[in-house]
Amino acid sequence: MISYQIMEHGRPLQKVMHETPKPTGTEVLVKVTRSGVCHSDVHIWDGYFDWGGGKRFYVKERGCIPPFTMGHEPFGVVAAVGPRAKGVKVGQKRIVYPWIGCGKCPVCKAGQDNYCMKAQFLGVMKPGGYSSHVLVPHPKYLVDAAGIDEGFAATLGCSAITAYSGINKFPKLGPKDWVAVIGCGGLGLVALSILKAKGVKNVIACDVDEGKLEAAKKQGAKLTLDTRAPDAAQKLGALAKGNLAGAIDFVGMPATFNVAYPALRKGGRYVLCGLFGGEVTLSLPPIAQRAVGVIGSYVGNLQELKAVVALAKKKKLKPTPIETRPADTVNRTLDELKAGKILGRVVLDFEAA
Ligand SMILES: [Zn+2]
Ligand SMILES: [Zn+2]
Numbered sequence: 001m002i003s004y005q006i007m008e009h010g011r012p013l014q015k016v017m018h019e020t021p022k023p024t025g026t027e028v029l030v031k032v033t034r035s036g037v038c039h040s041d042v043h044i045w046d047g048y049f050d051w052g053g054g055k056r057f058y059v060k061e062r063g064c065i066p067p068f069t070m071g072h073e074p075f076g077v078v079a080a081v082g083p084r085a086k087g088v089k090v091g092q093k094r095i096v097y098p099w100i101g102c103g104k105c106p107v108c109k110a111g112q113d114n115y116c117m118k119a120q121f122l123g124v125m126k127p128g129g130y131s132s133h134v135l136v137p138h139p140k141y142l143v144d145a146a147g148i149d150e151g152f153a154a155t156l157g158c159s160a161i162t163a164y165s166g167i168n169k170f171p172k173l174g175p176k177d178w179v180a181v182i183g184c185g186g187l188g189l190v191a192l193s194i195l196k197a198k199g200v201k202n203v204i205a206c207d208v209d210e211g212k213l214e215a216a217k218k219q220g221a222k223l224t225l226d227t228r229a230p231d232a233a234q235k236l237g238a239l240a241k242g243n244l245a246g247a248i249d250f251v252g253m254p255a256t257f258n259v260a261y262p263a264l265r266k267g268g269r270y271v272l273c274g275l276f277g278g279e280v281t282l283s284l285p286p287i288a289q290r291a292v293g294v295i296g297s298y299v300g301n302l303q304e305l306k307a308v309v310a311l312a313k314k315k316k317l318k319p320t321p322i323e324t325r326p327a328d329t330v331n332r333t334l335d336e337l338k339a340g341k342i343l344g345r346v347v348l349d350f351e352a353a
Helices: 039-046 150-167 186-197 210-218 232-239 254-263 284-289 302-313 327-338
Strands: 002-006 014-017 028-037 048-052 055-058 074-081 093-096 133-136 142-144 178-182 203-207 223-226 244-249 269-272 293-296 322-326 345-349
Touching: 002 327, 028 093, 028 150, 028 327, 039 048, 039 327, 074 133, 074 150, 093 150, 142 302, 150 186, 150 244, 150 302, 150 322, 150 345, 178 186, 178 254, 186 203, 186 210, 186 302, 203 210, 203 232, 203 254, 210 223, 223 232, 232 254, 244 254, 254 269, 322 327, 327 345
Parallel strands: 178 203, 178 244, 203 223, 244 269, 269 293, 322 345
Antiparallel strands: 002 014, 028 074, 028 133, 028 345, 048 055, 074 093, 093 142
16 A cells, blocks of 8 residues: 655655555455545644644654654545444445544543544544555444545545534524634635535635635625734624624634634634644633633534535535645645645545555
8 A cells, every 4th residue: 555654744745655454353444535635734744733832732742653644534445344344345435534532431432532532533643544545443434425526525524524513612693693714724615615504694704815715705605804904803893793603713823813702792602623823811701701602623523424424415515625636746735735825625636646
């Protein structure tokens, strides 16, 4: 099998040939056809997340030690099954759910693998989808996506469930309520599509890039806001007519927090998904007085993946712009992603490799 691996953090990935693993027990070997490139891969590639104030979280502390294969949006064909892998057949096309837990702890047993303390996430702690093959520990993590474009299907495993799970953390929305989507890259665009599918019409898309705001408009945003303006928070509050009930931030830096959080109405919620980095200082009394929520949302669980797949199958999710590139363009793709030059999502094509 071919894998594009981190040999040294921050250095170009290397194409490595190694032996294709044989599935044992309940394992399933998937031959990857499409593999999405997510912005969080840029941080894993760099080797750390920026916690602000000079603090860093190094990914090696959670098991990502080179040589390492990233990629948590694999889609492919079942190539081989272990002797105890039931309910799946060679040749079936499947989305691979990557946010796999230990399977034994109470959160895993409750179906919240993504909150497991002994996580085995593909492409984060275990070898992922920047590879011609990926080993999946159990067939339950494979989701049928018949009828969905393969490139778009690949992105459902991270970008769509992250957006879906985050949106589920908004307060109950009334007809006069507004929501803001901060950051209109791959995740922001899919969030717009999910909001539309859920019948939420009052949506303001926020970004610093006019091209991305234009794409957001096409994706269904009613209003757009260029957040480079110094009074962007006041502008956001005014566009929402003082009724900003929810803001979902796919960037996650002090500048985006400082646009969204002050603009919330009382009882509103700021949902943080983006991992750009930094830190903020908050006055405590207004959190209580405004009854606002600041809540984090990290990827999503298997049920949430099945829910977004069902929306996509019913054609209720407008596919986001997807650019399919040969797998060997992975380094150029990561560079462009880091520079903010990618519109929508790039999906690597392993059939062309
Ligand atoms: Zn991701
Ligand atoms: Zn667990």
